[in-house]
């Protein structure tokens with residue numbers, strides 16, 4: 001993980017003595033802790049990673065997570081009761097003057113503790129931008145985990161398809177999908193599974209509820225799995241029974257927008273140009289203005305892992321970034337269509353990592 005730590009320091013530019021990534025209580029756990037240490041299991045509440053400019057790192061961990069932390073091969077500072085971290089923090093902060101913190105993920109309470117135990121003349125600097133920059137470009141191990149998360153999600157979706165039929169509740173479809181993902185080796189879902197049937201599909205961030213699926217529904221199914229702490233993010237829209245002309249047109253419009261964006265997903269392209277490729281296509285149809293969110297986002301240790309591809313995005317794509325390509329059209333009261341894939345940026349262009357069938361599936 002030395003390279004990852006070095007990359008964070010390099011992105012900071014300024015000289016720093018130390019970077020501290022400090023976790024609080026779930027969900028206030030900084031995923032960068034796992035990025036920098038390479039730990040792939042455990043929760044690590046109240047734990048911290050100490051990063052040094054030479055790329056080395058140390059972990060302050062509770063005894064609860066000692067075994068998971070050991071696998072990192074990094075030096076450990078283990079605490080067994082509540083009073084111990086104070087002593088460890090004071091020792092580890094000693095002699096450091098310029099200390100980097102990931103302000104985007106550090107709670108104010110944890111920051112106050114760091115201040116308390118740091119030398120009086122220490123200065124804290126926010127390095128969250130440098131951390132995001134480092135995490136945006138994935139290394140081989142990260143790509144391998146995301147690919148596995150995509151494979152599990154794709155396969156589980158196909159296994160769930162026969163279960164989707166009139167009379168089944170959205171929530172039942174969601175649980176069936178999560179069941180298959182975990183059975184296929186996922187640690188769990190990477191976010192709350194969305195199954196939006198009929199009019200519910202018009203709300204992009206609807207989750208899943210008691211509505212029973214009806215004949216003629218479009219169903220937006222947005223899901224992903226977690227593998228070795230890495231996420232996948234996929235959306236498929238299915239139709240119950242033969243699609244109407246309107247449903248087919250909506251679907252084809254979104255499918256063409258997704259392809260148009262994919263063709264732009266190559267190194268050197270700005271996020272806003274990728275978004276525009278899909279948006280201009282949709283806005284040239286009767287669905288103008290109904291693509292109401294950004295085109296995509298980075299995926300990694302978090303399902304929204306940093307940068308995004310949207311109308312004003314200045315983010316420049318680089319090889320080995322992993323981004324979603326997820327245009328949609330939402331017609332209030334009628335329903336929605338979204339098609340989403342997790343995409344690896346390669347020197348030759350965007351490559352779908354998720355492989356679940358992409359055409360309009362009739363169930």
Ligand SMILES: [Mn+2]
Pocket residue numbers: 233297324326340
């Ligand atoms: Mn997404």
